[in-house]
Amino acid sequence: MKITRLGPVGAEVPALLHEGDHYDLRAVTDRVDGAFLAGGGLDRVAAALAAGSLPVLAGAADLRVGAPIDQPTKIVCVGLNYREHAEETGAAIPAEPVVFMKDPSTIVGAFDDVLIPRTSVKTDWEVELGVVIGRDARYLASPAAAADHIAGYVLSHDVSEREFQLERGGQWDKGKSCETFNPLGPWLVTPDEIADVGALGMRLSVNGVARQNGSTATMIFDVPYVVWYLSQFMVLRAGDLINTGTPAGVALGIEGNPYLRAGDVVELEIDGLGRARQRFVQA
Numbered sequence: 001m002k003i004t005r006l007g008p009v010g011a012e013v014p015a016l017l018h019e020g021d022h023y024d025l026r027a028v029t030d031r032v033d034g035a036f037l038a039g040g041g042l043d044r045v046a047a048a049l050a051a052g053s054l055p056v057l058a059g060a061a062d063l064r065v066g067a068p069i070d071q072p073t074k075i076v077c078v079g080l081n082y083r084e085h086a087e088e089t090g091a092a093i094p095a096e097p098v099v100f101m102k103d104p105s106t107i108v109g110a111f112d113d114v115l116i117p118r119t120s121v122k123t124d125w126e127v128e129l130g131v132v133i134g135r136d137a138r139y140l141a142s143p144a145a146a147a148d149h150i151a152g153y154v155l156s157h158d159v160s161e162r163e164f165q166l167e168r169g170g171q172w173d174k175g176k177s178c179e180t181f182n183p184l185g186p187w188l189v190t191p192d193e194i195a196d197v198g199a200l201g202m203r204l205s206v207n208g209v210a211r212q213n214g215s216t217a218t219m220i221f222d223v224p225y226v227v228w229y230l231s232q233f234m235v236l237r238a239g240d241l242i243n244t245g246t247p248a249g250v251a252l253g254i255e256g257n258p259y260l261r262a263g264d265v266v267e268l269e270i271d272g273l274g275r276a277r278q279r280f281v282q283a
Contacts, residue, residue, distance in 0.1 A: 002187040005066040012066035015057050022060035033070040034239025037134045037151045066109045068188040072239045075102040081220050081245025088253025097221050103177035110185035110276035115283040117178045122162035123260040126246035127204040127268040130156030137236040146227035152190045155273040157183040158243045162252050186274045204268040214247025
């Protein structure tokens, strides 16, 4: 299934995209959040679809596409999780996942504008596979146990301000947590629709120029391992988002460092998870 949320900021309507039509989910839930996911919400949606009880959402094509999940309790990110990306930034290949947090309020819709911070000179792009937790995960016994705790996958844009991240005290969070710095969606895609999460092509362009062209097949630490690993250090709550890293091709690693400026347009996609487009504007 493909779950989305459509409508103005703060008034999004949960919807199901199925065979080209958007179905209104308000008879099932008002929110796509941790409680919905942990409480069997996706099963209820599937049952309602099979029963033919979901109405078509009128005017869906004209509605803003919001983030497919309501604000999670946390965003956990894995850095340097693609060998070529680590190499292009001059970082050592990590022996364990590099973990940092991102402010959940950074989440915006897949086609919303992104604000360049007022003093920024090094705003950068990163296409990433996002993993949405479906039920609480703590001290998982093995990576194989991760599958039972994953609600689905999502296209995530982990926007970064490299000066804030790397040159302003050595603390990554403030380079990752600027307002609007995590466009998400357009859909939350359930695992049954993804044949192999470890073999998804991922691409990003800036103003029509291809910048990133990679695959989740080149992750250093794959999705099951990342979920298992994180569960050893923190409780992953239902509805939480994990950003799993980005392939090579970010501005930080390109000669001349072509960082984003007001007016730039970034387009990104991951196989099976849809496409997104954001315009960058000055805060």
